[in-house]
Amino acid sequence: MLKKTNRVSLVDQVVSQIEHLIEGGQWPIGEKLPPEMELMEEFGVSRNTLREAIHALVHAGLLETKQGSGTVVRSSSALEAAFNRHIEKSNLIETLEVRLALEREAAEMAAKHRTDEDVKEIEECMAQCQDAAKKDDIEEFVKADITFHQAIVKATNNQLLQDLYEYMTDPLYSSIHDIMIMDIPFDYDKEIHHELVRAIREQDVEGAKKYVNEYIHAFKQRL
Amino acid sequence: MLKKTNRVSLVDQVVSQIEHLIEGGQWPIGEKLPPEMELMEEFGVSRNTLREAIHALVHAGLLETKQGSGTVVRSSSALEAAFNRHIEKSNLIETLEVRLALEREAAEMAAKHRTDEDVKEIEECMAQCQDAAKKDDIEEFVKADITFHQAIVKATNNQLLQDLYEYMTDPLYSSIHDIMIMDIPFDYDKEIHHELVRAIREQDVEGAKKYVNEYIHAFKQRL
DNA sequence: CACTCCAAATTTGTAGGATGATTGGGATAT
DNA sequence: ATATCCCAATCATCCTACAAATTTGGAGTG
Known part of the structure; x- marks a missing residue:
């Protein structure tokens, strides 16, 4: 019996990291996130991957993005x-x-x-x-x-x-x-x-x- | 005082449409979704947009994707x-x-x-x-x-x-x-x-x- | 100096192409 | 019939390019 592949997609890894940053208080509510370009480098992923992660959290209610302005932390609870x-x-x-x-x-x-x-x-x-x-x-x-x-x-x-x-x-x-x-x-x-x-x-x-x-x-x- | 722009991003529009399809029962639990290519055409959006929408719903728990296999409906309740x-x-x-x-x-x-x-x-x-x-x-x-x-x-x-x-x-x-x-x-x-x-x-x-x-x-x- | 206005820079949104990784099924050989 | 191999389908990731919205800063005007 083979072990189930525990492979976690890059997007999910980024999502988890961002969630931890928010829950841990490093990015408090209202905090403006660095622009996508910087986050891409920080997490070492492409823009698509990063954007999928960010949008997942936007939909979950944790983040809020505004075109031309940036992304801010909206809440620390997805629930x-x-x-x-x-x-x-x-x-x-x-x-x-x-x-x-x-x-x-x-x-x-x-x-x-x-x-x-x-x-x-x-x-x-x-x-x-x-x-x-x-x-x-x-x-x-x-x-x-x-x-x-x-x-x-x-x-x-x-x-x-x-x-x-x-x-x-x-x-x-x-x-x-x-x-x-x-x-x-x-x-x-x-x-x-x-x-x-x-x-x-x-x-x-x-x-x-x-x-x-x-x-x-x-x-x-x-x- | 101008009214706030009610512009809804394409991604969110696609998310809403998919949510309605699931909640409305058109895509029951267990149903396999059409491949990304078809969905792109159906919704008239690009890969990126569609994928951001789908991953938002994956993170919310409504969908489940498996590389090489496809995307299926996992639950009808994000809660x-x-x-x-x-x-x-x-x-x-x-x-x-x-x-x-x-x-x-x-x-x-x-x-x-x-x-x-x-x-x-x-x-x-x-x-x-x-x-x-x-x-x-x-x-x-x-x-x-x-x-x-x-x-x-x-x-x-x-x-x-x-x-x-x-x-x-x-x-x-x-x-x-x-x-x-x-x-x-x-x-x-x-x-x-x-x-x-x-x-x-x-x-x-x-x-x-x-x-x-x-x-x-x-x-x-x-x- | 104070104010307005506009252009440029910044930042997110959308599109499309290319390649890799995984899965599932069908063809093939034994 | 069974096992193996290969290939097509499908998602995952990366890349570049451009559009749209916002912010910033500076030129111009009073």
Whole structure:
């Protein structure tokens, strides 16, 4: 039984190298890449090969090219771009439901694993929600509320969960906004999750779970 | 203020056309594409342009090329490939946790939205679990159990949830297997979720939620 | 000096040709 | 029938040339 040829095409090798440069931070987001000519020499490949590699990454969402100007790093995660494309073809309710699934798990995990650092950050986010509430600025409140929820997800200490939650939140922004301000007059108090923060602070897993279940149930009613 | 030029590069146009052919089913999975020469004529572009387009889709996971043989359609979803690459760099526990989050939500949604068709399918999967249990064939049981859980996810009628669950299950297969057979002697009865199926059949949302919470809690203990 | 405008340089986009590498199948010999 | 060899088909890589878009810098003007 012969070993499968492990031959990797030159294009794929270049793609991998560029990916590593981006993920490793050598080429941070916004960075302008050297022109094709220089990259050809650096990687030791022809222009065609280099261009196929670059365009693969453009399509993946990592790079962005503009004729006459150059190529810049656009994102460090290919998953986000793929997600956005997939969600575009999917319906928003489905995305929202999956996001709620993540949120539910996040609350429980956050209560279990949160550090003091996390609690501090979550409370700061909640304070911003209260500021916006005082000013009766709904737009700002919605933004602060979303940041608040992301802080909780961050406290799970699960990077994948955090990434997925973020990738789903952005395309849903307008929907979340519309659902939140559905009730007029807007009841700020009900939307500020004091009880959830308390549960996370005190590592009261059951309390966090219970509160989020109620919150999500109420949220789903509005769909 | 001039409108931004909406010029789309030839490469991207070709990419879109091919994507549509694949998603639309004109080029089903496994289909062999015409050789580059023909595609060049069909799309009216040069070799370089066509090859950049094709390689973008290869990197996205939709196509697969083999030198000397040809190009075939590999998948109709770019998300799966992006997911696998992302998960590779992530740790398995994190992936498992996210998968459990989806599972929890799925049980509740399945109990709510399941059709008679879904119930039938779920019960068939459970029957296969029981067959494997009777034969004391652990390997087959694990496979059947995974299929059983996927049937439940399918009953949610949420395509995105179903896709994500599937994309996460495949890379986790060996982990799930190891965790399941951790307890020796293997207790088949405990692993067959009669109670869950009953709850879904009777659309007992609370019952499904409660059972899955217990099941997931027990599962997490083993991590 | 400050500003405008245009031409040149830079950079990516597209085209087409040439050659190498790999695969698969058919012809041939045993 | 089997095994071997050879060749056609196909993708992989490299090369040159030109087009199109953008940026840059300098000449000219007030």
